[in-house]
Amino acid sequence: MLKEFADLSTPVVADACLRVGVGLRAAPVGVAAVTAGARVAGRVLPVRHYGSVDVFLEAYGAARDGDVLVIDNGGRTDEACIGDLAVLEARAAGVAGIVVWGLHRDTPELREIGLPVFSYGALPLGPVRLDGREPEALVSARVGPHLVGTDDVVCADADGVVFVPAGRLEEVLAAAEGIARTERSQAERIAAGDTLRRQTAFDEYLERRAADPAYSFRQHLRRVGGAIEE
CATH class of the missing domain: 3.50.30.40 (Ribonuclease E inhibitor RraA/RraA-like)
Structure with missing residues (x-):
């Protein structure tokens, strides 16, 4: 394990x-x-x-x-x-x-x-x-x-x-491995000059939130395939 x-x-x-x-x-x-x-x-x-x-x-x-x-x-x-x-x-x-x-x-x-x-x-x-x-x-x-x-x-x-x-370990580990891969990729891109805001289309998120206050950053990350807070 x-x-x-x-x-x-x-x-x-x-x-x-x-x-x-x-x-x-x-x-x-x-x-x-x-x-x-x-x-x-x-x-x-x-x-x-x-x-x-x-x-x-x-x-x-x-x-x-x-x-x-x-x-x-x-x-x-x-x-x-x-x-x-x-x-x-x-x-x-x-x-x-x-x-x-x-x-x-x-x-x-x-x-x-x-x-x-x-x-x-x-x-x-x-x-x-x-x-x-x-x-x-x-x-x-x-x-x-x-x-x-x-x-x-x-x-x-x-x-x-x-x-x-x-009983949920395999499921959790599979999700964790996916999150870890995404975060490593994001970190490498930040180090190379591609900001996290750009990677996560943060300006687009702000626009959508302005139109729909219930739209959360977590929803946005899931939609664009990012990871930082789950």
Whole structure:
């Protein structure tokens, strides 16, 4: 899956979701890569954290090669829920990366391990609580306002983290590849002196909008075959 995502980006995937009518789901602002340039894509392996690492070890038992562990720690900023040992064990289980709605620790060790990890940031404090476990602990995970599970795919890079229903993945990737090709072509033409305004017939758009205020730039782009905002 990472190979299919290799030439794409999360902004293009998000635009593709909008293009094909898939609901937009992204991790909250601030969830970012521990190591600059890290990127990952794979099936969501969901887990909810309650204060103990045992739930991660249990989740690893169900991991398939290439899965991405998505940890729901409620977005807490008072504790780090994963560190080097949990990440090393994830790699040993075939997990391709980790997305945390929360914090991590052992930053130098995580960078040395090299497994892509995305979180709100680092904190030296580990959990001191032990909450009651829910039946959905290994079934679904919440990341911000979004609930994700094994029927979802996650893509993460320098721009953030996006979730896509696995059943719509081929459709989204096909749209994303088309958008990426168009944007690359437009960028090359801009660099060569052909402005984006000329490429998108922007003057024509302004004329049509003046005659029809409901005519949107997005409609216009679809008509002329451009791409910039979906």
